[in-house]
Amino acid sequence: MLDKPKTTNQTKTMLDTPVAQRMPREIAPGVFWIGDCLAQRHKGKIYHGYNAAYLVAGETASCLVETGHPKDFPVIERHMNELFARGVPPLKYLFITHQETPHSGGLGRVLKTFPDVTLCGDISDYHLAFPQYEHRMRWMKEGDEIDLGGRSLMAVEPVIRDLRTTWWGFDTRERVLFPGDGFAYSHYHEDGHCGLVAEEATSLDLPDVSAVFADLALFWTKFADMNVYCDRLDQLLERLGVKTIGPTHGLPITDVKLTVPKVQEGLKYAALVPESGTNEVAPLTGAATPAA
Amino acid sequence: MSELLARAAPEAHAAAHSAGGIAALAEGKLYALQNPFALDGRVSSYPGSARGYSVSNCYLLKQDDAALLIDTGFGGDEPAIRAQIESLIAPGLPLSLFPLRLNEFMSINNVETFAGHFNIETCYTSNVDAALWFDFGAKAEGRDILASMKVTAVTRADTIELGKNGRAIDVMQAPIRLIATRWLYDRATRTLFTSDMFSHDWRDTERGPWIVTETDNDSTSLRDVRSFMLNTRYWWLEGAPTDSIRRGIGEIFDKHDIETIAPGYGCILHGRKVVARHYQMLDDILKACDKSVMVSRYVTRDEER
Numbered sequence: 001m002l003d004k005p006k007t008t009n010q011t012k013t014m015l016d017t018p019v020a021q022r023m024p025r026e027i028a029p030g031v032f033w034i035g036d037c038l039a040q041r042h043k044g045k046i047y048h049g050y051n052a053a054y055l056v057a058g059e060t061a062s063c064l065v066e067t068g069h070p071k072d073f074p075v076i077e078r079h080m081n082e083l084f085a086r087g088v089p090p091l092k093y094l095f096i097t098h099q100e101t102p103h104s105g106g107l108g109r110v111l112k113t114f115p116d117v118t119l120c121g122d123i124s125d126y127h128l129a130f131p132q133y134e135h136r137m138r139w140m141k142e143g144d145e146i147d148l149g150g151r152s153l154m155a156v157e158p159v160i161r162d163l164r165t166t167w168w169g170f171d172t173r174e175r176v177l178f179p180g181d182g183f184a185y186s187h188y189h190e191d192g193h194c195g196l197v198a199e200e201a202t203s204l205d206l207p208d209v210s211a212v213f214a215d216l217a218l219f220w221t222k223f224a225d226m227n228v229y230c231d232r233l234d235q236l237l238e239r240l241g242v243k244t245i246g247p248t249h250g251l252p253i254t255d256v257k258l259t260v261p262k263v264q265e266g267l268k269y270a271a272l273v274p275e276s277g278t279n280e281v282a283p284l285t286g287a288a289t290p291a292a
Numbered sequence: 293m294s295e296l297l298a299r300a301a302p303e304a305h306a307a308a309h310s311a312g313g314i315a316a317l318a319e320g321k322l323y324a325l326q327n328p329f330a331l332d333g334r335v336s337s338y339p340g341s342a343r344g345y346s347v348s349n350c351y352l353l354k355q356d357d358a359a360l361l362i363d364t365g366f367g368g369d370e371p372a373i374r375a376q377i378e379s380l381i382a383p384g385l386p387l388s389l390f391p392l393r394l395n396e397f398m399s400i401n402n403v404e405t406f407a408g409h410f411n412i413e414t415c416y417t418s419n420v421d422a423a424l425w426f427d428f429g430a431k432a433e434g435r436d437i438l439a440s441m442k443v444t445a446v447t448r449a450d451t452i453e454l455g456k457n458g459r460a461i462d463v464m465q466a467p468i469r470l471i472a473t474r475w476l477y478d479r480a481t482r483t484l485f486t487s488d489m490f491s492h493d494w495r496d497t498e499r500g501p502w503i504v505t506e507t508d509n510d511s512t513s514l515r516d517v518r519s520f521m522l523n524t525r526y527w528w529l530e531g532a533p534t535d536s537i538r539r540g541i542g543e544i545f546d547k548h549d550i551e552t553i554a555p556g557y558g559c560i561l562h563g564r565k566v567v568a569r570h571y572q573m574l575d576d577i578l579k580a581c582d583k584s585v586m587v588s589r590y591v592t593r594d595e596e597r
Contacts, residue, residue, distance in 0.1 A: 039421070071424035099336050100395040100471065101425065108367075109429040124336040128329055128348075128366040129397040142593075158593055162470050164524055165336040166593070219469055223532035225588035232590045 002027055002197065002254050019050075019194040020075045024083055027197065027252045028174040028244045030057040030151070032088075034079035035068040037194050038102070040186070040216060047186035047212050048194060049249045051102050054178060055083055055091075056171050058148025063093035064117075065153070065169050065178045066248055067106030076106060077113060091117055093146050095153055097180030098166040099125045103248055111136060120146055121155065122165040140167060156240065158182070159233045160267075162218065175243040182233075183247035183263055184217060185209040198251040198259045210266030211273045213249060219275065226271040230264045314376050315503060317351075317552060317560070318481040324560060325350040325376040327369040328498040337398075337488055337557050339523035341596055346494040346558045347502050348398055351485060352380055353478060355455030358413065360388045362476060362485055363556055364402035367430070373402060374409060386413040388454070391426075392466075392474050392487040394419055398556060399487075400426050404434045407441045416452060416463075418474055420445035446474070462548070467540025468578075470525040475544070482551035484544070490570060492520035493559035506563035512570070518577045522597045531588030534578040541578075545571050 003026045024032040032055040037048045051069035053076055055062055062083075068076040080091065091114045096104045107126065111117055111133045119126065123137040145152040151173030158166040160182035169178035186209040187193035193201040214221050221229075236242075237256060245253040245260075253259045315324040326347040333340050350373055351362040359381050365373045381387065387410045391399035394417060403415065403426035419425070423438045431437065446452065448465035459480050466473035468489060476485040493504060493512055504510050521529065553561040553570060561570050580586075 041419075041421075069425070070427045073427070073429065099397065101397060101400065101428075102395060104397075105425075105428060112429070124334045125366075125397055127334060128368050129401050131368040159590075161593065162525075163336045164340070164527065164593065217471065219471070220526075220528040220532075223534075223537075223588075224528040225531065228588065228590045 017195075020072075020079075022195040023075075024055070024079045025195065027054075027246060027254060028171070028176050031055075031171060031174060031176050031244070031246065032057070032079075032083055033246065033252060034076055034083075035066075036072045036075050037189070038069055038071075039189070040212075046189070047209065048189040049184070049186045049213065049216075050247075050251070052246065052248050052252075054176075054246045055080060055088065056148060056151070056153055056176075057083070057088045058151045060089055060149030061092035061147075062089050063095055063120075063146055063148055063153050064091055064110065065095050065246070066097060066103050066180070067094065067110055069102045070105030073106040073109045077109075089149070093117060093148070093153070094119045095121050095140075095146065095155075095169050095178075097121070097158070097168060097178065097248065098161070098163045100163060100181075103180060108133070121167050121169075124165040142167070145172070157236055159229060159236055160184075160218075160221075162220070170240055170242075175241050177237070177240065177242045177245045178247075179245060180248050181217065183245055183253065184213045184249035185251075185263070185266060186212045186249075187251055193251070196251060198253045198263075199255050201251055204251070206262050206266035207269035210263070211270035214267075214270035214273070215275060217249075221267065221271050222273075222275045224271075226268050230267065233260075233264070314380070315560070317483065317554070317562070321354055322478065322481045322483060323352045323354070323376075323380055324502075324554065325352060325365070325373055326502050327365060327372055328500075329366075330498070331494060337491060337524060338494065339520065339596060340594065341523075342494060344494050344496045345498040346491075347500070349554065349556055349558075349560065351554055352377060353454055353459070353461070353481075354380060355457065355459055358386045358388070358455040360390060360454050360461070361406070362390050363392055363399045363487075364389060364406055366398055367401040367428070370402045370405055370430075374406070377406075377410070384411050386411055388413045388416060390416040390452075390474075390476065392476070392485065392556065393471060394422055394425055395471050396488075401428065402430075404428055404430045404438055408434065408437045412441055414442040414444045416444050416446050418446060418448075418472060464544060467544060468526070468537050477544075477548045477550070482549050483554050484548060484550045484552070485554045485556075487556045488525060489555065490553045490561060490574070491555040491557035492517045493561075495559070501559070503560045503562055504566055506565050510566060510569070512573075514573045514576055517570070517573045518580075519597060521577065527591045527595070528588075529578070529581040530591075531583050531586040532581060534582045538575055538578045541571075541574065 020036040053066040053068045127134040140155040154170045155167040156170045331342040353360040393399040450463040462477040
């Protein structure tokens with residue numbers, strides 16, 4: 001069951017309340033969306049993308065999926081502690097989809113702060129970045145599962161990826177897919193989208209925001225035939241029986257049949273828009289500042 | 293023998309037979325800080341099946357009154373890289389940083405530590421808001437250090453200057469990339485810094501050699517380079533419209549007089565003939581992958597070719 005987006009004060013609008021203060025949000029039973037937005041300049045505008053992390057709570061253990069952006073560890077830690085205070089089982093596992101720092105940048109602090117945590121997934125590069133924690137890193141291959149008690153987190157095929165070492169995560173009980181850079185698109189802060197799931201952000205222009213992310217982060221999607229990747233994505237969603245999608249950068253998807261086709265159209269449209277490059281120098285007026 | 297090679301040869305060859313260390317590519321002007329790592333299936337920038345060793349390459353560009361560090365290396369190498377820098381510049385010399393990729397540990401892992409240790413003049417990035425992208429918690433006061441660090445945003449086609457004499461370094465958006473990446477060209481040493489491209493030469497032992505020169509028997513083949521690319525960051529090239537990528541790379545090699553290709557990983561390619569050969573291999577691979585020749589298809593994660 002999806003819980004409601006919260007505000008710190010009922011008189012405030014969504015726009016007035018930083019997304020970091022509106023999390024955690026439960027997107028499926030025992031799956032909590034935490035973290036913050038990241039403002040990016042592009043084509044003279046400010047776009048917001050999520051840098052989400054998710055806490056998956058089993059009966060005996062919890063697993064953090066992604067660490068959030070390097071700037072966000074204080075927010076992630078606060079959100080997790082709030083959940084632990086509510087009785088969520090202790091953090092024992094960290095699963096990171098891949099090594100890019102907006103996904104993995106907090107791992108050193110997670111492992112330091114939570115000494116019982118084991119890092120799981122494709123653990124390439126982490127021993128070079130944080131050799132002091134190498135003994136707490138565990139390889140996963142496709143189909144391997146992390147037992148959380150009553151549910152597990154499984155490493156599954158990463159259909160849309162950048163680094164070759166990517167795995168996607170899958171919660172076997174509630175059928176929640178964690179696709180990392182898959183389903184990556186920005187949202188409109190000014191329209192109050194921060195903290196909303198895809199089905200709530202009705203004014204979102206998916207082709208536009210998908211094209212932004214393709215420029216910023218998924219250069220290759222402008223060169224490959226995205227139809228075959230979308231077909232493969234459909235097969236994966238069908239095979240796993242996915243009910244909810246928790247992307248790192250896009251809005252969580254709670255109605256797969258309704259929303260996934262729209263996202264795929266956005267991805268295909270973005271592939272046809274000429275590549276215009278990565279970040280540019282522009283004033284960051286009205287952008288979200290890193291939360292403390 | 294070129295001017296650069298003549299100046300660099302003794303040091304370069306010394307480094308080439310050591311386990312990493314400092315290679316003087318142009319004495320007094322350009323140094324490679326090379327730190328080896330094992331290829332055991334745990335390095336994302338190499339094929340999963342690659343075995344042997346490679347190096348991470350940071351580069352120090354030096355003037356009498358300023359220095360520039362290109363990429364900051366992995367956190368595990370931080371003490372070694374810090375010592376390498378300290379052996380090359382005087383204490384207090386203004387040092388600028390230029391991480392070529394904002395999203396990868398090898399580029400940014402030590403920004404925080406170096407910002408707290410050296411006299412950092414500025415950090416060049418493609419994103420003016422990047423300071424807290426480097427906050428990995430290495431130091432208790434790291435966030436404050438980063439917040440106070442001067443950040444200078446560069447565009448996709450820019451020129452920065454090092455020192456009062458204005459040593460010019462051209463900045464360009466990488467014409468082929470997986471993630472947001474900048475390439476640099478140092479006019480003084482005719483060196484192109486290519487980040488995660490041209491990183492296809494690795495070795496059987498950690499002793500290297502880590503520089504390929506015109507006097508070496510460079511056995512790297514087109515097949516080797518093609519396999520490297522398709523099995524690492526460029527699995528999507530087959531069937532892609534590669535003509536625009538080829539044009540972008542070609543324009544850089546046409547515009548700049550390149551004597552050394554300095555990648556972020558693996559062997560440095562030194563000498564005009566070596567540069568020409570590796571550029572040509574890349575161009576041939578891209579041409580052979582073009583959609584006019586091949587069909588784009590879904591490539592699974594662990595497929596190696």
